[in-house]
Each structure stands twice: as structure tokens, then as C-alpha cells.
Amino acid sequence: xxxxxIDRLTSLLRRRGVVLPSFEIYGxxxxxxxxxxxxARIKRKVVDSWIDHWTSQGDIVEVDSPTLTxxxxxxxxxHVGEFNDLMVTCSSCDSAFRADHLLEGVHDNPDSLxxxxxxxxxxxxxxCPACPDTKWxxxxxxxLMFATQIGAMSKGRSAYMRPETAQGMFMLFxxxxxxxxxxxxxxxxxxxxxxxNEISPRQGMIRLRExxxxxxxxxxxxxxxxxxxxxxWPNSVTMIPDPDGGHAGEKAMTCAEALSKGIIRHPTxxxxxxxxxxxxxxxxxxxxxxxxxxxSSTEMAHYAEDCWDCELHGEHGWVECVGIAxxxxxxxxxxxxxxxxKLLRAWRQYDEPRNEVRDVLAPVSAVIGPxxxxxxxxxxxxxxxxxxxxxxxxxxxxxxxxxxxxxxxxMVNRRTEEVTLHGEWFTPHVIEPAFGIDRIVWxxxxxxxxxxxxxxxxYSVMRxxxxxxxxxxxxxxxxxxxxxxxxxxxxVSRVNSIPSRKGEMDSSRxxxxxxxxxxxxxxxWAVTIDHDSLEDGTVTIRRRDDQKQIRCSVDxxxxxxxxxxxxxxx
RNA sequence: GCGGGCAUGGUCUAGUGGUUAUGACAGCAGGUUCCCAACCUGCUAACCCGGGUUCAACUCCCGGUGCUCGCACCA
Numbered sequence: 293x294x295x296x297x298i299d300r301l302t303s304l305l306r307r308r309g310v311v312l313p314s315f316e317i318y319g320x321x322x323x324x325x326x327x328x329x330x331x332a333r334i335k336r337k338v339v340d341s342w343i344d345h346w347t348s349q350g351d352i353v354e355v356d357s358p359t360l361t362x363x364x365x366x367x368x369x370x371h372v373g374e375f376n377d378l379m380v381t382c383s384s385c386d387s388a389f390r391a392d393h394l395l396e397g398v399h400d401n402p403d404s405l406x407x408x409x410x411x412x413x414x415x416x417x418x419x420c421p422a423c424p425d426t427k428w429x430x431x432x433x434x435x436l437m438f439a440t441q442i443g444a445m446s447k448g449r450s451a452y453m454r455p456e457t458a459q460g461m462f463m464l465f466x467x468x469x470x471x472x473x474x475x476x477x478x479x480x481x482x483x484x485x486x487x488x489n490e491i492s493p494r495q496g497m498i499r500l501r502e503x504x505x506x507x508x509x510x511x512x513x514x515x516x517x518x519x520x521x522x523x524x525w526p527n528s529v530t531m532i533p534d535p536d537g538g539h540a541g542e543k544a545m546t547c548a549e550a551l552s553k554g555i556i557r558h559p560t561x562x563x564x565x566x567x568x569x570x571x572x573x574x575x576x577x578x579x580x581x582x583x584x585x586x587x588s589s590t591e592m593a594h595y596a597e598d599c600w601d602c603e604l605h606g607e608h609g610w611v612e613c614v615g616i617a618x619x620x621x622x623x624x625x626x627x628x629x630x631x632x633x634k635l636l637r638a639w640r641q642y643d644e645p646r647n648e649v650r651d652v653l654a655p656v657s658a659v660i661g662p663x664x665x666x667x668x669x670x671x672x673x674x675x676x677x678x679x680x681x682x683x684x685x686x687x688x689x690x691x692x693x694x695x696x697x698x699x700x701x702x703m704v705n706r707r708t709e710e711v712t713l714h715g716e717w718f719t720p721h722v723i724e725p726a727f728g729i730d731r732i733v734w735x736x737x738x739x740x741x742x743x744x745x746x747x748x749x750x751y752s753v754m755r756x757x758x759x760x761x762x763x764x765x766x767x768x769x770x771x772x773x774x775x776x777x778x779x780x781x782x783x784v785s786r787v788n789s790i791p792s793r794k795g796e797m798d799s800s801r802x803x804x805x806x807x808x809x810x811x812x813x814x815x816x817w818a819v820t821i822d823h824d825s826l827e828d829g830t831v832t833i834r835r836r837d838d839q840k841q842i843r844c845s846v847d848x849x850x851x852x853x854x855x856x857x858x859x860x861x862x
Numbered sequence: 863g864c865g866g867g868c869a870u871g872g873u874c875u876a877g878u879g880g881u882u883a884u885g886a887c888a889g890c891a892g893g894u895u896c897c898c899a900a901c902c903u904g905c906u907a908a909c910c911c912g913g914g915u916u917c918a919a920c921u922c923c924c925g926g927u928g929c930u931c932g933c934a935c936c937a
Contacts, residue, residue, distance in 0.1 A: 299874095307873050307888070319910065319928045371937075436937085455937075491863075491935050499936080615937090749899070770896060800889090804898035809888095811898095820897060832897070839898070 298607040301741050302496065304752060308813050310334065310737070311497060323493030323501035325730075330813050333762040333794070335504070335733050338575050339483050341759055342506045342727065345571045352479040352508065353471065357460025359485055360442060363450040365459055368630035369623065371437060371452075438487050453487035458724060461509040462623050466635040468511070476638050476720055477518045477560075479510035483729070495608050497734040504729035511720040512560060513640060514620070519559030522548035525566040530583035531555065542583070555586070557598040558618050560723045568602050568614055568725060575732070576757025578739040581605040585612075596620065604731070606738035613731040621719040628719065641715040648711050651681050653704040660703050671697060675704065736760060740814060754814030755837055758857060763796040765817040765853070766810040772799050780821050783831070783846060790854040795819075811836055817858050819849065833858060 305311045309328030313320040327335050346352045366372050437455050441448030454460070461468075461480045472478040483506040493499045512518060528546055533539040533555045545553075551562040565584055572582055587599040602614035624636040655672045664671050670691050678689075685701040740755045758764070767784045769776040780797055787795035796815065798806045803820065810818055818834040825831050831849060834841045835858075844861055852858055 303873060309872095313929085316928095322929070369937095488937090494930085746898075751899080768897090802898085802900070803896065804900080806899090807897080808899045818897095822897075834897080841897075 297741075297743070300743070300752075301607070301738065304741070304754075304812060305331070305737065310813070311733075321501075323490055323499065325497060325500065330762045331733075334736070334756070334760050334814075335729065337760045337762075338733055338736065339504070339506065339729060341575050342571065342729070343481060343483065345567070345574065346479070346481050346508055349479075351472065351477060352481055352510070353468070355461060355464050355468075355480045355482050356484065357457070357463065357482065359454050359487070360440070360451050361454045361459060362442065363452065364630065365463070365627075366437070366452055366455075368626045369459055369462075370626065371455055436488050436490070438489055455488050456486050456726065457482040457484055457505055457507045458509060458623070458726070461507070462627055462636075462722075465511070465624060466633075469635075469638060474639060476516075477510060477512040479508055481506065481508045483507075497730045498608050498611055500730055506727040506729055508564075508725045510560065510564075510723045510725075511638070512723060513638065513718070514721040515640070517558060517560045517721075519551075519563050522546070522551065522562060522566060525569070527569075529565070529569055529579075532583060532585040534586045534588050536588045537586075556600070558723070561598050561600065561616060561618055564616050564723060564725050565600060565602075568616065572602070572604070572732075574757075575760050576736050576740060577604060577732070581735070581739060583610070585610075596622075604735040606735045608734075611731055611735070612728075613735065614725060614727045616723070616725045619722045619724050621721050623722055624719050636719065637717040638720045639715050640718055642713065646713045648713055650709055650711075652676070652707060652709050653678065653681060653699075654707055655704055663703065664697065667691065667697070671699075675699070681706070751808065751811075753811045753836065756814030756816070758816045761814050761816050762794075763810075763813075763815045764793045765795045765819050765858075766806070766815045767795050767797045768803060768806050768818055768820045769797075769799050770803055770820055770822045775826055776821055779826060783819065783821070783849075786846070786850050787853065790850070793853060807834065807839075833861060835859070835862060 308330055310331035312326045312328055314324040314326045315321050343354055347354055363372065438453040440451050440453065442451045443449055461482055464480065468478060468480055483504065485502055486505045487502050490499055490501055493501055525547055528544040530542060530544050531550055532542045533550075537555075539553065539555045545555075547556065547562045547566040550556045550565075551559060556562040556565065569579070569582065573579055581604055583603050583605075585601045585603055587596075587601070597618045597620055599615065599617040601612040602616065603610040604613045605611075627633065628636045653675050655675050660671055661668050670693070671689065674689055674691050685704070686698050688696045689699045690696050736756065737754070740757075742753045742755050744751050744753060756762075765787055767780050767787070769780040777799060780799070784795040784797045787793055796810075798809065800806070807818055814836075816836045818836070820832040820834065822832065825846075828845075829847070830843050830845050832841050832843055833849065840862060842862055848861070849858070852861055
């Protein structure tokens with residue numbers, strides 16, 4: 293037995309087919325893992341619980357988009373810029389730095405330089421922050437996205453494996469807007485793989501190169517942010533507010549308090565914090581090992597207004613498992629700017645139609661046309677955009693190409709226009725909770741892994757919440773006799789016929805050994821068939837967490853199992 | 863990417879320039895027993911890859927790969 297709990301846990305996970313290194317017969321690849329037969333069921337249940345947790349809300353739907361993403365999408369989202377930084381290494385001390393950080397103050401926009409440009413600037417005596425040397429080597433891009441091409445031939449379109457699922461939801465905004473009858477708020481969830489070519493993946497399941505994410509994009513009208521009654525969440529949670537703000541320091545409070553004190557800056561964010569806590573408890577995370585940490589203003593992306601991480605504590609310390617961010621209108625706006633699409637907006641109907649009166653310079657096209665020829669359309673457009681009308685004519689009108697033309701009084705008529713506006717188009721804001729499924733699964737396993745002893749021997753039990761247990765029951769014939777086996781098979785098949793329930797049969801070796809095996813993979817209930825079972829149709833039910841047993845009929849077992857939890861039998 | 867450590871059955875491990883390469887647990891078959899890892903018998907199953915040194919390499923050397931720990935990096 294290893295000295296460290298984390299090694300004993302990891303070893304158990306391999307041994308029992310929960311989580312294992314991928315491609316092991318070829319040496320394995322850091323940052324890639326397999327879920328074995330037991331682990332895959334646990335993960336499936338976590339993901340299903342997550343989908344159900346949000347979609348039962350009513351205004352949230354599930355979507356599914358490609359992992360392959362054209363370059364243009366990720367240019368607009370900022371990922372191509374953010375994820376392709378140039379790295380340089382100091383020749384004497386081997387420290388690695390981001391080139392754009394070193395060149396701040398030397399160049400206006402160091403991010404825009406290519407490798408050669410960076411090399412050239414670095415020769416101008418840029419001093420290594422770690423040592424006094426000024427020699428640099430190895431300017432190379434740090435590619436955090438996996439690049440590929442769409443199209444088999446060399447001229448294929450550049451693309452990347454998605455670094456997050458979120459962009460797919462933004463692409464689907466027009467379809468979602470129609471689906472929800474053009475009314476905010478609404479949301480979309482998506483689970484699936486994301487890819488980041490981490491420089492140095494470490495810590496087992498915590499930093500992966502290919503991982504499962506579960507993201508919710510909740511689209512809201514910023515003027516009417518939704519927030520259900522937070523008094524439905526009376527429990528305190530641990531929060532660590534922005535260290536640079538007025539509430540620094542760890543404290544426990546309810547989400548309602550945090551919102552009313554201005555610690556949480558947005559009501560919808562407060563609501564998602566509460567909902568996130570609910571989810572963690574549902575899947576069996578230990579609530580005392582959960583905390584919410586607010587990003588400091590320097591850590592936050594420039595567009596975000598409030599961002600909280602939900603951190604879970606386990607063998608790797610506090611680990612960010614969920615990020616809840618108010619991304620404002622940033623994403624939709626960027627895609628509108630980059631694509632030119634006009635479909636990324638929502639309509640805000642006014643309570644009362646508004647009359648707007650304004651002065652305009654109405655173009656006289658009979659004069660403007662011949663005067664400006666092929667620039668005439670631009671002139672008309674520019675006139676209509678004037679927010680401030682000139683006091684005197686003629687005046688210089690700025691065109692969209694930057695040039696200006698003289699507008700004389702015969703070209704326009706000054707008049708007052710009255711328009712009735714029934715509403716307006718605006719870019720919705722997005723609140724995004726983004727969950728790292730693998731990290732959550734790890735913490736579920738970590739929190740459930742209980743080391744006890746039996747008869748002086750070490751004994752491990754995975755106290756998984758029934759909602760995420762790999763099997764609902766284990767069916768164990770006490771003897772390996774044909775009649776008992778047959779009986780057991782029938783019970784397993786009845787269990788399996790209950791929707792979403794799964795049973796597992798084990799007839800190998802002694803009964804104690806079999807209990808130990810199913811305890812280790814977290815099966816909450818063991819059903820044992822003995823001689824009496826064949827006579828009177830009863831079985832023994834054993835509870836994993838305290839080894840208590842009761843006897844009941846198979847019919848009761850099946851009925852209780854299909855309704856809910858077997859614990860009511862105890 | 864740099865530096866250190868490591869690499870033996872499913873898991874945890876012992877060990878050697880020439881061995882039939884330990885042991886435990888797990889697993890399989892049979893026996894026995896039957897409600898908490900019992901016991902007996904038998905069995906399956908391993909030296910990361912490539913090159914070099916050598917009569918002989920799992921062992922020594924070099925290279926690679928991978929893992930791991932520090933450093934750096936980490937929307």
C-alpha cells in the first residue's frame with residue numbers, strides 16, 4: 293500500500309476500471325485519460341444530472357455543435373489571438389516568458405508581431421526579468437489550440453478543435469431566438485469535448501488536453517436581468533470576494549446576502565451560484581469542500597463584469613471546477629462585428645410606443661445624384677446618420693471612407709420628422725456557467741473515497757451518491773448453483789428493465805469478497821439470493837454505507853427501485 | 863520547454879552482467895465453506911523502445927519515449 297492517499301485512490305481507479313491512462317500499451321500520453329466501464333457510467337450519470345439540472349428549468353434547452361471549428365469563428369471570439377502567444381527563452385537562465393509581456397512599452401501592439409519581429413526587437417537590449425542577461429533564443433508560438441484543416445487536400449480551410457463549447461451556442465443564437473418565440477431570457481446548454489494543447493498537463497484528471505465540458509449560455513436583457521427569489525436558498529456558502537474590492541476575506545453567507553451587499557454584482561450571477569451549489573450537492577460533492585471565489589478586477593477578462601469560480605477541495609488542493617462569468621454582450625457583439633450578421637440581436641418591445649421627433653437633412657436626390665455620381669449613395673447614407681445637424685450650410689460632410697464632401701443648401705431640405713418606435717434591437721448579454729466535468733468527477737470520487745478497516749485490514753468504500761453510482765444494485769447469488777444463478781439472472785433483468793436503472797451480477801468467489809468489490813466501486817445496494825429466496829421470493833438487501841441488511845420480497849425491491857430510493861425500506 | 867527522479871504481471875513491489883526473474887494482492891479453474899476480502903490445490907500474467915559495450919544485458923552506457931516532481935506557462 294502506498295503512503296499517500298492520492299496514490300491509493302489512483303491505484304483503485306485503475307484497478308477497478310474507473311479512470312486509466314490512455315494508450316498505455318504505447319507508453320501513454322500525458323493529459324489524455326480513458327474512462328473504463330465503471331468510470332464511464334459514473335461520468336454519464338454526472339453529465340445526465342447536469343443536463344437535467346438545467347433543462348428542467350423550462351427556458352433552457354440542449355444543443356450540440358461540432359468540435360471542429362473554422363478559424364474565423366475563433367478569430368472573432370479572440371481565441372486565435374489569446375491562444376497563440378509567442379514564447380521566448382532566456383539563453384543564460386532558461387526561463388521562459390511570453391514575448392508580448394517582455395515587449396510591453398517597447399512596441400505599441402506586441403501581440404501583433406510575428407516571430408521574426410519579436411526576435412528583432414529582443415536584440416535591442418531587452419533584459420531578462422529573472423537574470424540580468426539580454427540574450428534570447430527560441431522564439432516560438434505557444435499553440436494552445438489543436439490546428440487542423442477542413443478539406444482533405446492542402447487547400448483546406450484552416451480550423452481548430454474547439455477550446456470551449458460556448459462558441460457553438462453563440463452560432464446558434466438565431467435558431468434559439470426563434471425557438472423561444474423571440475423572447476428573452478433563455479439559455480442553451482451543451483456538453484462535449486474541448487481541446488487545449490496544454491504545455492505541461494499535470495495532476496491527473498485536473499489538467500487534460502482533451503476534456504469534457506458542460507456549458508450554459510444564458511441570454512438576458514441587461515435592463516431586465518432575471519433573478520428568481522433567492523430566499524429559496526437559505527444555506528450559507530463559502531465565498532471569497534474580490535481581494536481588491538471592499539469585501540476582501542473569506543466569509544460564509546447566503547447568495548441573497550452577497551447580492552444585497554453588492555459582493556455579487558449581478559442578480560443572475562447570484563442565482564447561478566445558488567444553482568451551481570445545488571448541482572454539486574446532487575452529485576455527491578461534499579458541501580464543506582466547496583467555495584466560490586470572485587475574480588479580482590485584474591484577473592478578469594476585460595469584457596467581463598463579474599466572474600466567480602466554484603472551487604472544490606481535494607487531493608490537489610482547491611481546484612477551479614466551474615467558472616460563472618457575466619460575459620456581457622462581448623461574444624455576440626464580436627461575432628456581429630466579424631461576420632456582419634444582423635441576426636445576433638434581440639428585440640425589446642417598449643411598454644408604450646415612443647414618439648421621437650428629430651430634425652433631419654433630407655437629401656434632394658435630383659441634385660445629389662448628378663453631383664456625386666457613384667458616391668451619391670454614401671452621401672445619402674451619411675446624411676441620415678448625422679446626429680448633430682450643422683447650423684449653417686454649406687458644410688463638410690464626412691463619408692464612410694474618411695473623405696469629406698461639401699453639402700450646399702440646394703442639396704438638402706431641413707425638416708422635422710416624427711417617428712413612432714415600438715421597441716428596439718439590442719445585443720443580449722450572456723451569463724455563462726462553464727463546468728469542467730472531469731474535474732468534478734475527480735472530486736466526486738475523491739470525496740466519496742473512504743478508507744476504513746475491517747477485521748484489522750484496510751478496507752475501501754466509495755460512498756458515491758446513488759445518483760452517480762455506476763450500478764444501482766449488485767445482485768449476488770450466495771451459491772454458484774444453477775437454480776440460484778437462474779434466479780439472480782431474472783432479478784438483474786427485472787432491475788435492468790426499469791428505465792435508467794442498472795444492475796450487475798457477481799457470482800465469483802466468497803460473498804464477503806463480492807461485497808468488498810462492489811463497495812470499492814460505489815454500488816449502494818447489494819441484493820443477495822439464498823436458499824430462502826428460492827422458496828419464498830425474498831432477498832437480503834445490504835446497504836453499502838453501514839452494511840445493514842433487511843429482508844424483503846423481490847416484488848417490493850423492484851417496485852421501490854422503480855419509484856426511488858431503497859433506503860425507505862430500512 | 864528546462865532540470866531532477868523513475869520505468870519489472872491488472873495493482874503494489876523484490877532483485878541480478880549468466881536465475882526457471884521475487885513476493886503479496888487481484889484474477890481464472892477445481893475443492894470446501896457460505897451473509898462480509900476464510901482455507902486448500904492448480905493456473906494465467908511482467909523486465910518501456912532502439913542502439914552500443916560484452917561470449918552473454920532486464921541489469922552497464924548512449925539515445926528515444928513515457929510517467930513523475932520542481933521551474934516556467936496555465937481563456
